[in-house]
Amino acid sequence: MRIAELSRLTGVPVPRIKYYIREGLVDHGERTQFNQATYDESHVKRVKLLRALVSIGGLSIAHTREVLETLDEPNPSIDYVLGHAMPRTDLEKPPRTDENGQKAAAALAALMERRGWRQPERESAGARSFVEAAASLYDLGLEHLLDELDAYASAAESVAAADLAMVARMREPAAILESAVVGTVLCEILLTGLRRMAHSNASLRQFPDPAAEPG
Amino acid sequence: MRIAELSRLTGVPVPRIKYYIREGLVDHGERTQFNQATYDESHVKRVKLLRALVSIGGLSIAHTREVLETLDEPNPSIDYVLGHAMPRTDLEKPPRTDENGQKAAAALAALMERRGWRQPERESAGARSFVEAAASLYDLGLEHLLDELDAYASAAESVAAADLAMVARMREPAAILESAVVGTVLCEILLTGLRRMAHSNASLRQFPDPAAEPG
Numbered sequence: 088m089r090i091a092e093l094s095r096l097t098g099v100p101v102p103r104i105k106y107y108i109r110e111g112l113v114d115h116g117e118r119t120q121f122n123q124a125t126y127d128e129s130h131v132k133r134v135k136l137l138r139a140l141v142s143i144g145g146l147s148i149a150h151t152r153e154v155l156e157t158l159d160e161p162n163p164s165i166d167y168v169l170g171h172a173m174p175r176t177d178l179e180k181p182p183r184t185d186e187n188g189q190k191a192a193a194a195l196a197a198l199m200e201r202r203g204w205r206q207p208e209r210e211s212a213g214a215r216s217f218v219e220a221a222a223s224l225y226d227l228g229l230e231h232l233l234d235e236l237d238a239y240a241s242a243a244e245s246v247a248a249a250d251l252a253m254v255a256r257m258r259e260p261a262a263i264l265e266s267a268v269v270g271t272v273l274c275e276i277l278l279t280g281l282r283r284m285a286h287s288n289a290s291l292r293q294f295p296d297p298a299a300e301p302g
Numbered sequence: 303m304r305i306a307e308l309s310r311l312t313g314v315p316v317p318r319i320k321y322y323i324r325e326g327l328v329d330h331g332e333r334t335q336f337n338q339a340t341y342d343e344s345h346v347k348r349v350k351l352l353r354a355l356v357s358i359g360g361l362s363i364a365h366t367r368e369v370l371e372t373l374d375e376p377n378p379s380i381d382y383v384l385g386h387a388m389p390r391t392d393l394e395k396p397p398r399t400d401e402n403g404q405k406a407a408a409a410l411a412a413l414m415e416r417r418g419w420r421q422p423e424r425e426s427a428g429a430r431s432f433v434e435a436a437a438s439l440y441d442l443g444l445e446h447l448l449d450e451l452d453a454y455a456s457a458a459e460s461v462a463a464a465d466l467a468m469v470a471r472m473r474e475p476a477a478i479l480e481s482a483v484v485g486t487v488l489c490e491i492l493l494t495g496l497r498r499m500a501h502s503n504a505s506l507r508q509f510p511d512p513a514a515e516p517g
Contacts, residue, residue, distance in 0.1 A: 132442075139438040145360075169501050204503045213498030220491035223354040224484070227347075231471070232485045235464035239489070240496055242457035242464075247500035249450035249457075256446070269439070270447045274454070275497075276435035279490060281455055283428030285462035286384050286486075288419045 090116070093126045097134040099142075107137055110148055112155065136269070144272035158264055165254070168264050170212050172271040182215060183222050191221035194233060202240050246278065305331070308341045312349040314357075322352055325363055327370065351484070359487035373479055380469070383479050385427050387486040397430060398437050406436035409448060417455050461493065 094101045107113040113133050116124030140146045140154065157163050157171045182188065192209070195217050199206050207214040224232050250270060257263045309316045322328040328348050331339030355361045355369065372378050372386045397403065407424070410432050414421050422429040439447050465485060472478045 135438075135441050139442060143434050143438045166502055166505055169498065169505075199499075204499060207499050207502065211499070211502070213495045213502065215495070216491050216498070217495030219358050220488040220495065223350075223358045223488055226350050227354060227484060229481055229484055232468055232481060232489060234471075235468055236492075238460055238464035239493055240500075242460045243493060243496035243500040244504075245453055245457045245460075246497050247504045249453035250497075250501060251504050253447055253450055256449075266444055266447060269442060269444055271498075271501075273435040273438055274447060275494060276431050277451075278454055278458060278493075278497075280428045280431030280433075280435065281458035282461050282465075282490075282493075283384065283431070283486075284414075284419060284422050284426070285455075285458040286465060287381055287422065287426070287428065289459075289462045289466050290381055290384075 088126050090124065090126065093130055093134060096131050097138060099134050099138050104134060107134065110152070112137055112148070112152060136265075139269055140272055143276060146272065154268055158261075158268065163264065165264065165267055169267055169271055172268040182209060182218060185222075187222040187225035188218060190225050190230075191218045194221055194236065198236050198240055201237065202244070204240075246274075250274070303341050305339065305341065308345055308349060311346050312353060314349050314353050319349060322349065325367070327352055327363070327367060351480075354484055355487055358491060361487065369483055373476075373483065378479065380479065380482055384482055384486055387483040397424060397433060400437075402437040402440035403433060405440050405445075406433045409436055409451065413451050413455055416452065417459070419455075461489075465489070 088096075090101055090104060094104055097104075104113065108115060113130060116126040116130065119125050137151065140151050141148070146154065154168075154172050157168045183191070195214060196206060209215075221233060224230050253270065254263055254267060257266060303311075305316055305319060309319060312319075319328065323330060328345060331341040331345065334340055352366065355366050356363065361369065369383075369387050372383050398406070407429075410429060411421060436448060439445050468485065469478055469482060472481060
């Protein structure tokens, strides 16, 4: 198929597809004539995957490239791939070691202890995200927002168990890894949407406001 | 204080603060002499808030402006403010109405029915995020990742209940709204980090892999 058809089938505009090709995220199509290229089902699949990660999941091009590279490594572990697929705050910066950074790290260590989780590596993407966000709450004097950490951790346990139950039903390693990446990114968006709807639903009961606009 | 001190206290580089001022997100300091300005505690608080929303939360400048404007409206409802604070996929585009968009919307409607939640407005940010992400899973042939939606919804209910319990302990409306915005953005990052750590923790048990690198 021509690039116009690839665009139609994936819902991704032609200039965007050309950009992905220039960035090396999509293979060049097969050249049939001067300045013409044809694409096949593998291109359709790849462009749809990029659409999911970039347009819906909000990953940067650099981050997307890194995630796709982990999938191409020989025998990557699921844990390794998931660690790279995680949406990230500014992880290039060193972890915070100031007073509020330390308080946040201590809150995390105490939470892990209470829940019986293994203590995460300080440098892991999950721990970094947690500590950055919690330290920022301390910065703002909003540490009361950490009061319900156990409820959050319990919800995260349920979600992780559901995620792994899905993965466990699969057999083919490459499919497991692709599902793990896409699931990490897209199910994050799903969960965000559900959390928002759950707020709306619960707050309507708790703070009735007939004039409330749907958010 | 001078801008250098404002930078030191907030951890935000001077050029970034100047950018926020040019964008109208931070008030100009009080002019004391030609080309000099002084800043006070209100600036420290505002710059820290921007750091939380932009650097940690990953909101765009345009989105941040919109969120801060909702806080300045007379008597905004919590539901209204939360709807605007939500991290978003590409909501400028019209909602998907193609086959997979319809399947996703049907999956959401069925889930809401099973959980006894009120049906969300099609245009609401929560429903939009859910439908975009779910439609994308159908596009990729990964709709088995939707098998555990009830577990996700149940986790979202727990998180929303925890969020509202925190809000209910507060008294002052402006503080409630600020907490709601910051909590929506930063606790999303917290939850993402916890989900990632919970994966790591659970997958270590289910798929032991001593060579796994911490992600």
